[in-house]
Amino acid sequence: CNLTDIGLTFPEGSNLTIPEGAVVDYVALGGGTQNYTCTSGKYTSIGAVAGLVDVSCLVDASYFLDLPAVALILGQAYDSDGNLNLTSEVNQTLSAYSPDAVTALQVLLNSDNWMQYYLGLHSFTFFPEGATKASPEFIFPQEDGTVSAQDYVIGNLTASYPDPVDSKANINWLQLSAIDGQLATGVYRIVTAGGVPPASCDTEGEELDVDYAAFYVF
Secondary structure (H helix, E strand, O other), rough: OOOOOOOOOOOOOOOOOOOOOOOOEEHHHHHHHHEEEOOOOOEEEEEEEEEEOOOHHOOOOOHHHHHHHHHHHHHHHHOOOOOEEEEEEHHHHHHHOHHHHHHHHHHHHHOOOOHHHEEEEEEEOOOOOOOOOEEEEEEEEOOOOOOOOEEEEEEEEEEOOOOOOOOEEOEEHHHHHEEEEOOEEEEEEEEEEEEOOOOOOOOOOOOEEEEEEEEEEO
């Protein structure tokens, strides 16, 4: 889909910016976990893992902004065997969002359709070699699984802003600038859902994964 004329908008007062001349190549819906470890009574981030699917052709849909929240709800409704269990409680939660968003995601997440829209993986890596802090990485492999410089990007945090809907439940919106790879010159994480850990923890070194979803714009 042609994203030439797409315009990114950020919350009033946000420190996220769009570099002059920047163009959007992909809009992806990411779903996975934010990963934390307990350090001195607080959970600190140690990375994230998420699958990325292409939703570029849905950006003009009236329900588009509902997709991350609906993806989070649906993702948590799958059982260990991969079956989607739409209980009355789940349906009640979904009723706050557009039915069209629910239908679109059910089609998107269907096992027969998944690979048609699959872009790649978001995780964290230590870059450059010897780095003590991991950096976010995005990989869009070729069909044969190979990855060249054009198929990945490693980012460095440029700006972070609290989610304008519910910052106690939803992780921050982010702006990343590329430090390696040629997939994109920058990446934005926006319209987040979930991902925030409890305010405190008791067991030093305990690890915690928190489900989340968000848009990633490349």
